[in-house]
Each structure stands twice: as C-alpha cells, then as structure tokens.
Amino acid sequence: MIILWSILALLFLAALFGALLGYASVRFKPEGDPIIDQIDDILPQTQCGQCGYPGCRPYAEAIANGDPINKCPPGGESTIQELADLLDVEPLPLDAEHGEEKPKQVAIIREDECIGCTKCIQACPVDAILGAAKQMHTVIASECTGCDLCVDPCPVDCIDMVPVETSIQTWHWQAPQPDYKLIATDAGRSGEAA
Amino acid sequence: MNLMRLLRGDTDAPEWYDFPGGVHPPENKTQSLRGPIAEFPLQEEYVVPLNQHIGAVSVPVVEVGESVLTGQVIAEAAGFISAPAHAPTSGTVTAIEDRPVPHPSGLTTGCIIIRADGHDTWRPRTPWAHLQDHHHTDLLARIQNAGLTGLGGASFPTAVKLAADRNHVDTLIVNGTECEPYITADHALMRERPQQILRGIEVAHELYDFRRILIGVEDNKPDAVSALRRALTAIPAELEARIELRVFPTRYPSGGEKQLVYLLTGQEVPAGGLPTDLGMLCHNVGTLAALADAVFDDRPLISRITTLTGNQLPWQGNIEVRLGTDIRTILDWAGYQPDPNRAERIIMGGPMMGFALDQRQLPLVKATNCLLVPTEQELPTPPPAKPCIRCGQCEQVCPAGLLPQQLMWFAQSHEWDKAESHHLFDCIECGACAYVCPSHIPLVQYYRFAKGSIRREQAEHRQSERARLRFEARQARLEREAAEKEARRRQRAEAARARQAEQATTPTADSSPADPVAAAVARSKARKQASQSAAGRATATVSPGAPELTREQLSARLDSQRRRLEKAEAKLAAAAPEHQKAMETTVSKLREQIHKTEQQLADRPEREA
Ligand code: SF4
Ligand code: SF4
Ligand code: SF4
Ligand code: SF4
Numbered sequence: 001m002i003i004l005w006s007i008l009a010l011l012f013l014a015a016l017f018g019a020l021l022g023y024a025s026v027r028f029k030p031e032g033d034p035i036i037d038q039i040d041d042i043l044p045q046t047q048c049g050q051c052g053y054p055g056c057r058p059y060a061e062a063i064a065n066g067d068p069i070n071k072c073p074p075g076g077e078s079t080i081q082e083l084a085d086l087l088d089v090e091p092l093p094l095d096a097e098h099g100e101e102k103p104k105q106v107a108i109i110r111e112d113e114c115i116g117c118t119k120c121i122q123a124c125p126v127d128a129i130l131g132a133a134k135q136m137h138t139v140i141a142s143e144c145t146g147c148d149l150c151v152d153p154c155p156v157d158c159i160d161m162v163p164v165e166t167s168i169q170t171w172h173w174q175a176p177q178p179d180y181k182l183i184a185t186d187a188g189r190s191g192e193a194a
Numbered sequence: 195m196n197l198m199r200l201l202r203g204d205t206d207a208p209e210w211y212d213f214p215g216g217v218h219p220p221e222n223k224t225q226s227l228r229g230p231i232a233e234f235p236l237q238e239e240y241v242v243p244l245n246q247h248i249g250a251v252s253v254p255v256v257e258v259g260e261s262v263l264t265g266q267v268i269a270e271a272a273g274f275i276s277a278p279a280h281a282p283t284s285g286t287v288t289a290i291e292d293r294p295v296p297h298p299s300g301l302t303t304g305c306i307i308i309r310a311d312g313h314d315t316w317r318p319r320t321p322w323a324h325l326q327d328h329h330h331t332d333l334l335a336r337i338q339n340a341g342l343t344g345l346g347g348a349s350f351p352t353a354v355k356l357a358a359d360r361n362h363v364d365t366l367i368v369n370g371t372e373c374e375p376y377i378t379a380d381h382a383l384m385r386e387r388p389q390q391i392l393r394g395i396e397v398a399h400e401l402y403d404f405r406r407i408l409i410g411v412e413d414n415k416p417d418a419v420s421a422l423r424r425a426l427t428a429i430p431a432e433l434e435a436r437i438e439l440r441v442f443p444t445r446y447p448s449g450g451e452k453q454l455v456y457l458l459t460g461q462e463v464p465a466g467g468l469p470t471d472l473g474m475l476c477h478n479v480g481t482l483a484a485l486a487d488a489v490f491d492d493r494p495l496i497s498r499i500t501t502l503t504g505n506q507l508p509w510q511g512n513i514e515v516r517l518g519t520d521i522r523t524i525l526d527w528a529g530y531q532p533d534p535n536r537a538e539r540i541i542m543g544g545p546m547m548g549f550a551l552d553q554r555q556l557p558l559v560k561a562t563n564c565l566l567v568p569t570e571q572e573l574p575t576p577p578p579a580k581p582c583i584r585c586g587q588c589e590q591v592c593p594a595g596l597l598p599q600q601l602m603w604f605a606q607s608h609e610w611d612k613a614e615s616h617h618l619f620d621c622i623e624c625g626a627c628a629y630v631c632p633s634h635i636p637l638v639q640y641y642r643f644a645k646g647s648i649r650r651e652q653a654e655h656r657q658s659e660r661a662r663l664r665f666e667a668r669q670a671r672l673e674r675e676a677a678e679k680e681a682r683r684r685q686r687a688e689a690a691r692a693r694q695a696e697q698a699t700t701p702t703a704d705s706s707p708a709d710p711v712a713a714a715v716a717r718s719k720a721r722k723q724a725s726q727s728a729a730g731r732a733t734a735t736v737s738p739g740a741p742e743l744t745r746e747q748l749s750a751r752l753d754s755q756r757r758r759l760e761k762a763e764a765k766l767a768a769a770a771p772e773h774q775k776a777m778e779t780t781v782s783k784l785r786e787q788i789h790k791t792e793q794q795l796a797d798r799p800e801r802e803a
Contacts, residue, residue, distance in 0.1 A: 045659070046658075047661065125668065126668065128664070143660070166301070168299055168301045171297075172642070172647065173639055173643045173646050176640065
C-alpha cells in the first residue's frame with residue numbers, strides 16, 4: 001500500500017514540476033537567440049563582409065549554426081580565441097581564403113580630388129562618410145571601421161586606406177621580454193629567440 | 195594600529211593607522227638637501243608639450259611668429275579633463291610641431307616652441323589680496339586658467355579635483371610625505387616656503403570650508419615639520435584650529451593617495467573609488483603652493499621645483515626651473531659628464547616609480563619632479579629576470595593587499611578577466627613587489643602591460659559597439675526608405691487603377707465607355723501634340739537638336755573615356771580566361787564611344803564657325 005502511495009506522490013510531484021517548467025519555458029522565453037548576441041558581441045563589427053556574409057550579425061548567425069569560427073580577418077587570432085572559449089571548440093588558425101589579419105586601418109579621402117559622386121557614402125556600412133552630391137566628401141575617422149568597402153566604388157580613386165598609427169595617447173606598455181629565454185644556449189633549443 | 199600607543203593605554207584616536215605592506219628602500223635624500231632651492235637661469239628656447247596632464251590634449255591658441263608674454267595662455271584646455279599651457283617666458287613662437295617628450299613610449303607629440311627674448315616680460319597681472327573679495331566662480335575660473343596639475347607625479351588637472359561636490363567633502367588631506375627615495379622637491383618646498391603651502395590650503399578652504407585639514411609628513415623630514423609648525427602659528431586662528439600636522443614613520447609608499455588616507459584617518463578608499471567617496475580631497479604640498487601662486491599672485495604654472503640627484507651629477511640639489519627647459523641643458527648645468535663606457539641611464543621620477551629617458555634632448559614637463567642620474571654602484575641595472583619561485587614576498591609588501599604573483603601569471607597568460615577580478619586596477623604601480631622579488635621579475639611592467647591591454651580592449655569594444663549601432667541604424671533606415679518607396683509605388687498604382695475605373699464608368703461625349711484602348715490612343719496623341727508644340731517653341735528660341743555640349747565638355751568626356759579604356763585594357767590583360775570575353779566587349783564598347791565623341795568633337799568647330 002505504502003509503495004502505491006509513494007509512487008502516486010512521486011508521479012504527482014513529477015507532473016507538478018513538469019507543468020511548472022513548461023510554464024516557465026513559455027513565460028520566460030528569451031527574446032532572440034542569446035548565443036547569437038554573444039557571438040555578435042565578440043565579432044569586431046567592422047561590417048566588411050570578408051567572411052562572406054553581409055555583415056557581422058549574419059556571420060554570427062552562421063557560426064551559431066555551425067559555420068567555422070575562423071573566417072573573420074579583422075578580428076584575427078584574438079577574436080577566434082574568444083569565440084573558441086565561448087563555444088568551447090578548438091581555436092583554428094585564420095582561414096587565409098578570407099584574407100589576412102592587418103593592423104587597423106582608417107579611410108582618408110583626398111578631398112581636393114573628390115568629385116562628390118556620393119558612391120562611397122552608399123558603400124559605407126556604418127555611415128562614416130560625410131558629404132552630399134557634388135560636394136566634397138570626408139571620412140569621420142573616429143567612426144570609420146577600416147572595412148575598405150568605400151575604396152572600390154570611388155570613380156576617381158581618391159580614397160586611401162592608411163594604418164592607424166600609435167600615438168602617445170594610445171600607446172601602452174608591452175610585456176617585458178623574459179631575459180632568461182634569451183640566453184644563448186636556450187636559443188637553439190626552444191626556437192623562441194629569433 | 196600603533197602598538198606603543200595601545201600599550202600606553204592611550205585610547206584616543208591614534209596619530210596614525212598602519213597600512214599593510216610597504217618597504218624601506220635606502221632613502222638617499224640628504225645629497226640633494228644640502229643647499230637651498232636654486233633658481234635655474236633663463237634659456238633661449240623652450241619646448242612646451244600640449245599633453246602635460248592626464249586627459250585631453252590642449253589646443254594651441256597662438257600662431258607661429260606670434261610674440262608671447264610670460265604667463266600668457268598658449269594652449270587652451272580641450273574639454274573638462276584637460277588643462278591649459280602657458281608661455282614660460284616672453285618671446286616668439288617659432289614652431290608648433292611634433293617633438294619627443296619625456297614619456298616611456300619615447301614617442302613624439304605636439305609642442306609649442308618658443309624662442310625667448312631674454313626680457314621675461316610678464317603679461318598684465320591682477321593679484322588678489324583677499325579671497326573674500328571674490329566670488330567662488332571667479333576663483334574656480336582663475337584656478338582653471340592657471341593650468342595647475344598635481345605636481346606629485348600623476349599630473350591630474352587640479353581644477354577638476356577642486357570641482358568635486360562641495361556638500362560632500364569635509365576633509366583636506368595634504369600630502370607632504372614624499373616617500374619615494376632620492377626625491378626632495380616637496381621636502382625643500384616645505385622647508386623653505388611653508389607659508390606658501392598654508393596659503394594654498396587657505397584657497398582650498400575658502401572653496402570647501404573643511405571640517406579638518408590633515409597634513410601628513412614622514413618622520414624623516416624633521417626640518418620640514420618644524421618649518422611648517424612655525425608657519426602654522428602665523429595664520430588665522432580660525433583656520434589653524436582645523437589643521438592637524440601628523441608625523442608618522444617613514445615607509446614606502448605612504449605617499450600613495452589611498453595609503454595616506456588610510457594612514458591618517460583609518461578609512462579605506464573603496465576599490466576603484468576616489469578619496470572624495472569618503473568626503474576627502476587629497477592634494478600634494480607642491481600643488482597647493484602652486485595654487486597659492488596662481489590665485490594670489492596671478493602666476494600660472496610655468497615653473498616647478500625639480501630634484502637633480504644621483505652620483506653621476508657633480509651638483510645635486512633642487513632647482514626652480516621653467517617648464518619646457520631642455521633637460522640636456524639642466525644636466526649640463528649640473529656638471530653631468532656622460533660616461534662613454536656605459537649606456538646612459540637618466541631616470542625621470544624616483545628609482546621606484548620613475549622611468550628611464552631614452553635621450554637627453556627633451557623638455558622638462560609639469561610631472562618632472564626629479565631627474566636621477568645614478569652610477570652603476572648606487573643603483574645597479576637589474577639582473578635578468580629568473581622564473582618566479584613562489585616565495586610570496588611580493589604579496590607581503592603590497593600596500594594595496596593584492597597578490598602580485600597571481601597578477602603576474604594572469605598578465606603573462608593574457609587572462610585579463612582574471613586579472614581584473616583580482617583587482618589589478620587597484621595596483622598603484624608602487625614597485626614594492628618588484629623591489630623585494632628575489633627573482634628580479636619586472637612585475638610592475640607586467641601590470642602596466644595588462645592594464646594597457648585591458649584598457650585598449652575596452653576602447654575597442656566600445657568602438658565596435660558604436661559601429662554595430664551605426665550599422666543597425668543604417669540598415670533600419672535603408673529598410674524604411676525601401677518600404678516608403680514601395681508604399682508610394684503602390685499608392686500610385688492604386689490611384690491609376692482608380693482613375694481607370696472611373697473613366698470606365700463615366701462615359702464621355704466622343705469615346706465609348708467600353709473602349710479604354712481608344713482612350714489610351716487619344717491620350718498618347720494629345721501628349722505627342724503637346725510635346726511637338728513644345729519642341730517647336732524650343733526650336734524657335736534655341737539651336738536645333740539635343741542639348742549641345744561645348745568643346746571643353748566634349749574633350750573632358752573624351753579624356754575620361756580614354757582613361758576608362760586604359761583601365762579596362764589593363765584589366766583585360768590581367769583577366770582570367772573566363773572573364774576575357776566580357777572584358778573584350780567592354781573594351782570594344784568603350785572604343786566605339788570614344789570614336790563617337792571624337793567625331794562630335796571634330797564636327798564642333800565647323801558648326802560654331
Ligand atoms: S569578416 Fe569579421 S568584421 Fe568583416 S563582416 Fe565578417 S564578421 Fe564582420
Ligand atoms: S569610411 Fe570606408 S573604410 Fe571607413 S567604414 Fe566607411 S566604407 Fe569602411
Ligand atoms: S606595484 Fe602593485 S602589486 Fe606591486 S606592491 Fe605595488 S600595489 Fe602591490
Ligand atoms: S617575490 Fe618574485 S619570486 Fe617571490 S613570489 Fe613574488 S614574483 Fe615570485
């Protein structure tokens with residue numbers, strides 16, 4: 001008899017918690033897919049399309065659906081590492097097919113050569129170019145992601161991509177070189193001292 | 195807590211509280227305290243960097259060739275956390291250009307270069323005799339315009355600190371500890387000009403009406419303490435009653451802001467917080483003296499006291515020197531002879547927190563409290579770092595109560611989040627840990643590296659966040675525009691349909707209702723007639739044919755077509771076989787166009803003739 005009661009009690013509890021969980025999963029359903037947001041948060045938001053998708057978010061969605069994590073050249077190794085940590089997969093080397101990791105660049109319009117065709121404005125994914133038809137155009141350097149997309153459409157080739165230089169304001173200390181790795185006899189063995 | 199006082203049964207609030215950790219490096223202060231502060235002679239050229247403070251780089255307001263007077267503003271503050279710069283002497287601005295400045299990076303930055311005229315003519319000044327005659331806003335503006343920064347070494351704009359909420363702050367902590375070995379600039383100042391410091395305190399008191407004012411001095415400066423005591427007897431009793439001069443044992447780094455606050459009040463500044471969170475303001479004695487100069491004498495920050503020390507200098511002592519003076523000239527003046535047999539080592543700041551300069555031709559800046567040129571015997575170059583032996587000594591001396599060894603591992607393996615959760619940003623970079631480390635690991639450099647990397651990553655993340663928002667905003671705008679266009683198109687289509695339906699139902703005189711085709715034909719006829727008559731009118735007034743291009747326009751078009759052809763031909767040569775066909779058509783089309791334009795051009799002169 002007691003066995004029956006306990007089974008009944010357990011069944012009742014199972015049903016109760018099942019119902020609770022079911023209700024909670026409907027009531028507190030998260031908006032969108034949180035993993036896509038997390039991946040998107042790691043991607044550099046350069047919006048350059050080098051990964052083969054029209055922007056970072058589509059690539060984030062693709063990664064969530066199992067696409068390899070090594071297609072984003074602007075993010076480079078550090079982004080791949082972060083994605084690998086987030087998704088708990090092996091970090092892969094950057095896929096050379098999509099380009100190589102370059103130092104951050106910024107677009108500069110040679111303003112006296114600009115003919116005001118507005119083609120670059122239409123290409124810029126982050127609205128970092130200022131100008132109007134038949135007026136000189138210029139890049140808002142602080143907003144430019146260095147995606148390179150404005151260079152091709154320019155009919156008079158007056159846009160240059162220049163690397164962002166370190167200034168006193170952006171400089172920071174580098175890690176100390178561990179001296180003991182530079183001892184001559186170590187050099188041949190570890191191969192670290194080049 | 196002070197054990198002796200407890201043993202004596204002295205249960206009053208102790209004179210000082212014991213902060214954790216700390217070290218006792220050799221002080222080496224007597225060498226530079228032998229004589230009084232010397233006035234450094236005026237120079238022919240001054241280089242004034244635009245970023246002598248923490249915060250936004252100031253903006254030059256003079257032009258090359260302009261003459262300036264001593265104390266004139268030559269660069270204005272840019273934004274809230276920033277400070278103006280002033281001409282250190284009268285003369286002419288000869289250049290505004292990038293020059294190397296004393297900075298661990300060895301990079302260059304914008305500087306204003308002034309050639310002195312030798313007269314040192316001041317701009318008109320308006321000294322203030324009594325603070326009470328002036329409004330607080332005027333007082334604050336005067337402080338803001340004086341370009342004051344913390345002279346203890348951190349160079350934080352003083353006006354920003356003094357803009358803290360009045361209702362919140364009731365204590366002033368005056369930092370006269372100068373705990374770093376070798377440096378004696380503050381010591382010399384307290385010894386020789388204590389009344390100047392007290393006048394600076396008066397200014398701050400006028401702004402805040404402090405409940406108490408604590409002056410903290412280490413016990414290795416008895417002459418400074420007695421000078422301050424003497425000066426204290428000469429100030430108004432109302433102010434004197436609030437001032438307490440506290441002397442405590444010498445230990446590095448008691449001069450750290452948070453350490454000093456704890457030493458004097460027993461209260462701990464919260465992690466990531468400021469002394470203002472506890473209702474306290476902390477100022478260095480040098481800064482307060484400069485504050486008095488700025489407010490009472492209308493003398494902006496154009497000079498400072500700097501210690502010249504180290505056994506490689508024949509003359510050691512303190513100098514009052516104009517900002518922007520060439521460091522090479524200063525060292526030459528002190529009799530410095532570079533040793534040709536060993537690498538030069540000139541340190542700006544002290545041996546614990548300073549950094550080595552990579553050359554001598556640099557301007558002296560607001561943060562240069564000391565120039566140290568040690569011999570190899572007195573300050574040996576650190577031997578190569580060895581692996582950490584996990585002795586734990588670093589952890590025992592850390593005044594911030596951190597785990598230096600752990601922080602080093604995290605910095606080495608780039609585990610920034612762990613470093614942050616171990617309170618990396620509470621490290622004051624005092625160097626006590628590196629000082630005791632038996633493996634000579636440059637620990638502080640690891641922390642600076644980690645902090646810099648984390649800050650850069652945060653900045654990058656902020657930027658990418660902005661890029662994402664801009665991208666999404668643009669995407670939304672494009673969608674909205676497309677939707678609006680679609681809606682307009684649909685509206686037009688609907689309107690047309692409605693019109694048709696109307697025409698179909700309302701019969702007109704000459705066309706049958708069932709014949710929309712006839713109606714369309716009639717409409718098109720009418721339109722043709724109208725356009726013909728318009729063309730006729732045009733023929734009557736202007737030349738016949740399509741809008742004519744001038745010769746210039748035609749040749750410009752020809753040029754651009756030729757350029758395009760050239761490009762296309764180059765691309766054709768480089769094209770892959772599968773694109774060859776398409777490229778060929780493009781090229782031949784371009785050739786045709788050029789031919790046409792050439793003919794038009796050839797026709798022009800005849801018609802115009
Ligand atoms: S390559 Fe990277 S930065 Fe460029 S769009 Fe793709 S994810 Fe964004
Ligand atoms: S300005 Fe050019 S390089 Fe910069 S974000 Fe826009 S399209 Fe990319
Ligand atoms: S440098 Fe940082 S970690 Fe080292 S003792 Fe000083 S506060 Fe502690
Ligand atoms: S003092 Fe040096 S060797 Fe000792 S635990 Fe700290 S880092 Fe390691």
